[in-house]
Amino acid sequence: MIETFYDVLRRQGITRRSFLKFCSLTATSLGLGSAAVPKIVNAMESKPRTPVLWLHGLECTCCSESFIRSAHPLSKDVVLSMISLDYDDTLMAAAGHQAEAIFDEIVNKYRGQYILAVEGNPPLNEDGMFCIHAGRPFVEKLREVAKDAKAIISWGSCASWGCVQAAKPNPTRATPVHKVITDKPIIKVPGCPPIAEVMTGVITYMLTFDRLPELDRQGRPKMFYGQRIHDKCYRRPHFDAGQFVEQWDDEGARKGYCLYKVGCKGPTTYNACSTTRWNEGVSFPIASGHGCIGCSEDGFWDKGSFYDRVTDIKQFGIESNADKVGGTVAAVAGAAVAAHAAVSALTRARGKQDVKDQAGGN
Amino acid sequence: MLYEHSVDALDKIKDAKLVKAVYVYEAPLRLWHWVNALAIVVLAITGWFIGSPTPTMQGEASDNFLFGYIRFAHFAAGYVLGIFWLVRIYWALVGNEHSIQIFVIPVWSKHWWSEVLWELRWYLFLERVPKKYIGHNPMAQLAMFMMFTVGMFIMLFTGFALYGEGLGEGSWADRLFGWVISLAGGNSLQVHNWHHLGMWLIVTFVIVHVYAAIREDIMSRQSMISTMISGWRMFKD
Numbered sequence: 001m002i003e004t005f006y007d008v009l010r011r012q013g014i015t016r017r018s019f020l021k022f023c024s025l026t027a028t029s030l031g032l033g034s035a036a037v038p039k040i041v042n043a044m045e046s047k048p049r050t051p052v053l054w055l056h057g058l059e060c061t062c063c064s065e066s067f068i069r070s071a072h073p074l075s076k077d078v079v080l081s082m083i084s085l086d087y088d089d090t091l092m093a094a095a096g097h098q099a100e101a102i103f104d105e106i107v108n109k110y111r112g113q114y115i116l117a118v119e120g121n122p123p124l125n126e127d128g129m130f131c132i133h134a135g136r137p138f139v140e141k142l143r144e145v146a147k148d149a150k151a152i153i154s155w156g157s158c159a160s161w162g163c164v165q166a167a168k169p170n171p172t173r174a175t176p177v178h179k180v181i182t183d184k185p186i187i188k189v190p191g192c193p194p195i196a197e198v199m200t201g202v203i204t205y206m207l208t209f210d211r212l213p214e215l216d217r218q219g220r221p222k223m224f225y226g227q228r229i230h231d232k233c234y235r236r237p238h239f240d241a242g243q244f245v246e247q248w249d250d251e252g253a254r255k256g257y258c259l260y261k262v263g264c265k266g267p268t269t270y271n272a273c274s275t276t277r278w279n280e281g282v283s284f285p286i287a288s289g290h291g292c293i294g295c296s297e298d299g300f301w302d303k304g305s306f307y308d309r310v311t312d313i314k315q316f317g318i319e320s321n322a323d324k325v326g327g328t329v330a331a332v333a334g335a336a337v338a339a340h341a342a343v344s345a346l347t348r349a350r351g352k353q354d355v356k357d358q359a360g361g362n
Numbered sequence: 363m364l365y366e367h368s369v370d371a372l373d374k375i376k377d378a379k380l381v382k383a384v385y386v387y388e389a390p391l392r393l394w395h396w397v398n399a400l401a402i403v404v405l406a407i408t409g410w411f412i413g414s415p416t417p418t419m420q421g422e423a424s425d426n427f428l429f430g431y432i433r434f435a436h437f438a439a440g441y442v443l444g445i446f447w448l449v450r451i452y453w454a455l456v457g458n459e460h461s462i463q464i465f466v467i468p469v470w471s472k473h474w475w476s477e478v479l480w481e482l483r484w485y486l487f488l489e490r491v492p493k494k495y496i497g498h499n500p501m502a503q504l505a506m507f508m509m510f511t512v513g514m515f516i517m518l519f520t521g522f523a524l525y526g527e528g529l530g531e532g533s534w535a536d537r538l539f540g541w542v543i544s545l546a547g548g549n550s551l552q553v554h555n556w557h558h559l560g561m562w563l564i565v566t567f568v569i570v571h572v573y574a575a576i577r578e579d580i581m582s583r584q585s586m587i588s589t590m591i592s593g594w595r596m597f598k599d
Contacts, residue, residue, distance in 0.1 A: 161548075216531065217541070217543075217544055218544065218548050222531060226531045227530065227531070228527060231528075237423040238423050239429060240430040240433075241419055241424075241425075241430070242415060242419045242427075242429035242430075243418050243419050243423055243426065244415055244418050260415065261415055265551065268549065268550045268554065294551070297548070297549045297551070298548040298549045299547060299548075300549070303549060303551050303552070304551075309413065309414070309415075310413050310414065310554075310555075311551060313555055313559075322413075322555050322558035322559045322562070323413065323562075325559060325562070326558065326562020326563070326565070327562065329562055329563075329566050330562050333569045333570055334569050337569055337570060340485070340573070340577075341573065341577065343487060344487075344577060344581065347487055348580075348581060
């Protein structure tokens with residue numbers, strides 16, 4: 001019998017009062033209201049812990065760094081114990097053969113029950129040789145362990161979309177998890193890294209309700225990725241008023257105007273930064289005076305400058321955007337029309353002259 | 363078929379000086395044309411400012427709402443454009459034979475293609491005597507379809523997809539057009555780019571369209587501009 005979450009918490013010296021506080025904060029962060037608190041409490045007290053395998057592919061570990069900084073009360077002490085994070089080669093004490101033994105044990109013992117969390121992605125070029133994991137290509141290990149997983153969480157933009165290692169020209173053919181594993185439910189939690197509370201929130205939801213959170217069209221949990229940064233940005237009134245930072249360190253920047261004109265990607269980025277914020281709710285990029293770079297969006301490295309509103313379109317050559325391409329087409333059309341009109345007028349005048357000459361001749 | 367029908371009519375008037383005027387564009391179509399033109403002007407101007415905003419407004423944020431008004435005008439004109447486009451599509455089905463011309467191009471007809479080439483020669487100054495058509499000439503029809511009809515669908519689909527982002531998850535625009543963003547690879551920045559390029563496509567169309575209409579009015583000895591006002595196409599000889 002696996003311990004329940006509550007057993008683990010108590011064993012770790014956490015008081016019931018703190019435990020209840022955690023449950024109500026979790027309910028709030030999931031947008032569930034007070035009626036859900038007893039349900040969460042009950043789930044935590046009665047459900048066995050879910051084993052989680054946390055794999056690392058091509059990545060920078062920023063997702064793990066974010067995760068361990070989760071600021072909700074208890075989470076950094078608790079969530080790790082709560083979910084029974086049985087294998088995470090970065091965080092676990094065991095190493096080498098011992099670690100791999102645990103890996104095999106989980107896969108065999110909890111077949112079809114464990115959650116697979118993937119940070120980073122597998123590179124497919126050269127048979128996956130660009131990411132070796134315990135002597136084997138990571139992609140092989142991923143396929144093997146995904147086969148018996150209950151669900152997969154794609155942590156961060158690497159696992160969700162590909163991120164920087166998949167940016168053009170993507171020499172290692174780094175490929176997001178959902179394009180390699182196609183037969184399992186996959187929850188994408190994009191961001192570079194994702195917000196810590198979003199990560200713990202997703203896991204808590206899955207444990208509490210024993211089901212996947214509701215996902216949007218692109219497979220992201222709606223509760224955290226349902227709105228754009230822009231929709232809840234505290235600088236939004238300046239956007240509607242037409243008050244923009246024109247360039248860095250101008251009067252507008254000092255007054256905290258909207259960063260739209262200096263390329264803020266808030267209007268096209270789905271994430272919870274403007275509500276949840278980072279580092280115990282201290283700040284987020286826009287609050288620090290820098291536009292959003294859209295790190296939780298697909299292919300954000302390849303979508304032109306972080307500092308332009310109308311961004312470059314690479315297909316039309318470097319340093320070319322919609323205005324330059326479209327404006328050129330319109331200008332060429334205008335010039336062609338003017339030239340055509342001139343030729344038309346000349347031809348017509350000459351034609352009339354011919355008619356007149358003919359008339360004169362007759 | 364509608365196309366053969368217009369060619370028959372064309373043959374009939376080829377050398378007949380008896381036919382002086384033909385009723386081509388019915389009232390709903392003319393109304394649509396001018397409302398649509400006005401909406402496009404509003405959309406292009408406000409759209410330009412949405413991509414490249416006006417200089418910063420002075421004073422408190424609570425005293426200003428300029429960008430809000432610009433976006434409101436854009437969305438309102440977008441609705442007008444979209445609703446009238448639906449009316450236009452309905453009219454293509456119930457209106458006279460000319461009303462469906464910009465939606466269907468008879469790519470299967472050899473004769474039609476030869477007419478397109480003939481028109482191309484006319485515009486390249488290789489033909490001296492213009493032909494007369496009751497509806498659009500075949501090349502105009504092709505341009506109308508490629509740039510305007512297709513462009514219109516691109517703009518409405520991308521536009522309402524982006525509008526749906528503001529209305530939010532589960533809104534009508536999101537449910538009807540949200541798939542456009544997935545089609546664009548999931549990052550709506552790409553949809554903004556398409557929408558922006560589409561604007562330039564339509565601006566280019568407007569330049570050529572206005573020029574060709576004025577030129578034909580003068581050189582083909584048949585009415586063009588007044589036809590879109592009165593509905594009657596007059597032949598001057």
